[in-house]
Amino acid sequence: MGRYLIRRVLQFIPVFFGATxxxxxxxxxxxxxxIRALSGDKPLEPxxxxxxxxxYNLDKPFYQQYAIYITNVMKGDFGTDFRGRPVSDxxxxxxxxxxxxxxxxxxxxxxxxxxxxxxxxxxKGKFFDSLVLISTLIVIAIPIFVLGFMAQIVFGLKLGxxxxxxxxxxxxxxxxxxxxxxxxxLAYIARLARTSLVENLRADYVRTAKAKGLSTKRVIGIHxxxxxLIPVAxxxxxxxxxxxGGAIITETIFNLPGLGRAVFDATRSQEGTVVIGIATFxxxxxxxxxxxxxxxxxxxxxxxxxx
Amino acid sequence: MKTNVISExxxxxGRYRIDPEAPLLxxxxxxxxxxxxxxxxxxxxxxxxxxxxxxxxxxLGESGSGKSVSHHAIMxxxxxxxxxxxxxxxxxxxxxxxxxxxxxxTLDHVVPEIRGTRVAMVFQDALTALNPVFTxxxxxxxxFRVHEGLSRKAAKQRAIEMMDRVKIPSAxxxxxxxxxxxxxxxxxxxxxxxxxxxxxxxxxxxxxTTALDVTVQSQIMDLLKELQQDTGMGLVLITHDxxxxxxxxxxxxxxxxxxxxxxxGIEEIFHSAAHPYTLGLMKSIARPDVHLERLExxxxxxxxxxxIPPGCPFHPRCEYVIDRCRVEIPELYAIDEHHSxxxxxxQEVQIHV
Ligand SMILES: Nc1ncnc2c1ncn2[C@@H]1O[C@H](COP(=O)(O)OP(=O)(O)OP(=O)(O)O)[C@@H](O)[C@H]1O
Ligand SMILES: [Mg+2]
Numbered sequence: 093m094g095r096y097l098i099r100r101v102l103q104f105i106p107v108f109f110g111a112t113x114x115x116x117x118x119x120x121x122x123x124x125x126x127i128r129a130l131s132g133d134k135p136l137e138p139x140x141x142x143x144x145x146x147x148y149n150l151d152k153p154f155y156q157q158y159a160i161y162i163t164n165v166m167k168g169d170f171g172t173d174f175r176g177r178p179v180s181d182x183x184x185x186x187x188x189x190x191x192x193x194x195x196x197x198x199x200x201x202x203x204x205x206x207x208x209x210x211x212x213x214x215x216k217g218k219f220f221d222s223l224v225l226i227s228t229l230i231v232i233a234i235p236i237f238v239l240g241f242m243a244q245i246v247f248g249l250k251l252g253x254x255x256x257x258x259x260x261x262x263x264x265x266x267x268x269x270x271x272x273x274x275x276x277x278l279a280y281i282a283r284l285a286r287t288s289l290v291e292n293l294r295a296d297y298v299r300t301a302k303a304k305g306l307s308t309k310r311v312i313g314i315h316x317x318x319x320x321l322i323p324v325a326x327x328x329x330x331x332x333x334x335x336x337g338g339a340i341i342t343e344t345i346f347n348l349p350g351l352g353r354a355v356f357d358a359t360r361s362q363e364g365t366v367v368i369g370i371a372t373f374x375x376x377x378x379x380x381x382x383x384x385x386x387x388x389x390x391x392x393x394x395x396x397x398x399x
Numbered sequence: 400m401k402t403n404v405i406s407e408x409x410x411x412x413g414r415y416r417i418d419p420e421a422p423l424l425x426x427x428x429x430x431x432x433x434x435x436x437x438x439x440x441x442x443x444x445x446x447x448x449x450x451x452x453x454x455x456x457x458x459l460g461e462s463g464s465g466k467s468v469s470h471h472a473i474m475x476x477x478x479x480x481x482x483x484x485x486x487x488x489x490x491x492x493x494x495x496x497x498x499x500x501x502x503x504x505t506l507d508h509v510v511p512e513i514r515g516t517r518v519a520m521v522f523q524d525a526l527t528a529l530n531p532v533f534t535x536x537x538x539x540x541x542x543f544r545v546h547e548g549l550s551r552k553a554a555k556q557r558a559i560e561m562m563d564r565v566k567i568p569s570a571x572x573x574x575x576x577x578x579x580x581x582x583x584x585x586x587x588x589x590x591x592x593x594x595x596x597x598x599x600x601x602x603x604x605x606x607x608t609t610a611l612d613v614t615v616q617s618q619i620m621d622l623l624k625e626l627q628q629d630t631g632m633g634l635v636l637i638t639h640d641x642x643x644x645x646x647x648x649x650x651x652x653x654x655x656x657x658x659x660x661x662x663x664g665i666e667e668i669f670h671s672a673a674h675p676y677t678l679g680l681m682k683s684i685a686r687p688d689v690h691l692e693r694l695e696x697x698x699x700x701x702x703x704x705x706x707i708p709p710g711c712p713f714h715p716r717c718e719y720v721i722d723r724c725r726v727e728i729p730e731l732y733a734i735d736e737h738h739s740x741x742x743x744x745x746q747e748v749q750i751h752v
Pocket of ligand 2: 466467468605
């Protein structure tokens with residue numbers, strides 16, 4: 093297990109370089125001139141442009157720019173945006189909001205998705221089961237931005253239950269966006285939990301558990317659930333990474349100053365360093381989430397061996 | 400051997416009237432069906448037998464003849480829906496286990512207290528029948544924790560004792576292993592240890608050795624036989640294996656299409672079978688006492704349980720078929736005290752043996 097972990101962490105290195113290089117290349121070929129975009133309608137003096145280009149290394153060839161950037165990142169310096177604000181500062185202010193949003197969405201997925209899925213599985217073919225199957229299908233079919241705007245209009249504007257946008261009310265203003273962010277995975281989790289439970293209820297070991305004279309509660313709640321949760325738990329772990337990065341649309345719709353919004357804004361104003369900085373951070377979060385999945389899998393299923 | 404007195408364990412069944420004189424298990428006219436989309440699968444159609452103390456009863460029959468399903472019904476672990484007990488009676492030491500459901504009229508198993516404690520079951524494939532994510536010690540110990548309220552630690556200690564009892568080497572070290580870490584034979588011993596843990600009076604073993612290779616098979620059967628002699632429990636042995644039947648069984652019930660075709664002592668079934676189906680089975684499966692030049696499978700195939708032919712269900716495959724067989728279900732003819740056959744022509748069949 094220890095050696096497996098070390099090997100997995102070492103695998104982070106090429107993925108890190110590959111991902112940053114790719115991001116860098118993509119930003120490099122983005123159309124338009126960031127410095128001109130910065131200045132708006134009023135043209136800048138050629139001398140100013142030159143100075144800016146030199147300061148941000150935009151005059152150097154691509155591979156050299158990449159080398160400089162990576163060296164700085166290794167030193168913990170993610171660079172600055174064109175207004176001179178360090179990228180790490182941008183991350184520091186926006187990350188907590190995204191983390192809160194993701195954790196809240198995660199909690200919705202676990203509590204609502206898992207519960208609905210388990211109950212549907214136990215009552216397979218009954219009304220509640222059909223309700224879960226149909227409503228999750230609807231959620232999966234509707235694109236998230238449609239869902240987001242709908243929620244905003246209905247619960248924010250018409251009913252006035254939740255703030256429509258912004259982050260003025262703290263956690264309270266995150267509730268509706270978190271629900272929207274969670275909706276898709278929540279639907280998947282409910283379905284996955286249901287299918288997995290139904291499948292496991294047919295397994296031989298369930299019959300054995302019944303033959304041991306155990307109560308139905310114990311047969312389902314301990315023997316069956318423990319096995320059914322293996323795929324659900326691993327999906328949840330992957331999703332935790334996805335939630336962090338997937339908040340772009342939600343944060344934009346609800347105007348939340350999180351990481352997703354920062355990336356979105358930076359892309360629009362062609363702030364390459366910001367885009368790359370945040371995206372690289374998200375890549376790392378993804379990799380850790382994936383490692384977590386594999387470790388979790390081994391803990392939940394003793395038949396898995398690490399090599 | 401247990402004597403015919405009410406034991407301490409019986410007192411736990413206080414609300415039921417245990418009859419110390421009654422046989423361990425009396426099954427009468429048991430009917431089980433599966434109500435599925437395509438129709439009604441009539442899996443068990445009138446099984447009956449009696450199991451006495453210390454007795455070993457073999458239930459023999461082709462695949463699909465309802466051996467497992469009938470015993471799931473007896474244990475009260477039938478998959479409902481789609482499976483329902485529609486008729487019949489199962490008594491454990493005189494206590495009726497089945498009672499009609501208020502609304503549906505099907506029969507429910509209403510004495511959960513005996514499940515696992517007084518009547519235990521050993522399943523065929525221990526790899527799938529044991530829970531893959533819990534250690535064997537946890538799974539055996541669960542019997543003690545749930546039924547006797549023992550602590551985790553005490554239960555584990557008892558699990559080790561049980562593993563010793565079924566001769567699993569170095570039980571103390573292996574108690575924390577998972578099922579997949581054992582060999583097939585050892586895994587089956589774990590199943591047996593689990594079934595035996597609360598000293599049940601009846602063990603139903605559903606093809607306990609089918610998944611194992613031959614040498615391990617006989618080890619497991621020897622173990623079961625030995626444990627039975629120690630405890631005096633009754634053993635219902637569901638099997639295809641005539642060698643096993645010959646070695647350990649006292650009597651045999653032959654099942655076909657969920658019906659009892661013939662019942663008798665081991666001698667009678669092997670040497671004076673009175674049903675064409677039993678004869679067919681004897682010729683189609685390897686038997687230990689007679690060397691057959693070649694095995695002759697019974698011609699035709701088992702009936703479609705969704706649409707069992709009228710009359711004797713075996714008639715389309717039977718060499719002895721007469722017109723009467725096609726319309727009338729033969730009753731069970733008593734040949735002698737312990738031997739009976741559901742065939743109109745049992746006398747002729749018996750002569751041909
Ligand atoms: N859940 C179910 N739904 C529909 N039919 C079923 C179901 N379970 C069992 N059956 C049917 O009941 C019949 C009896 O099955 P059973 O498992 O008792 O056979 P068996 O005698 O134990 O055979 P084997 O020797 O293969 O174990 C089979 O024809 C099977 O198709
Ligand atoms: Mg079977």
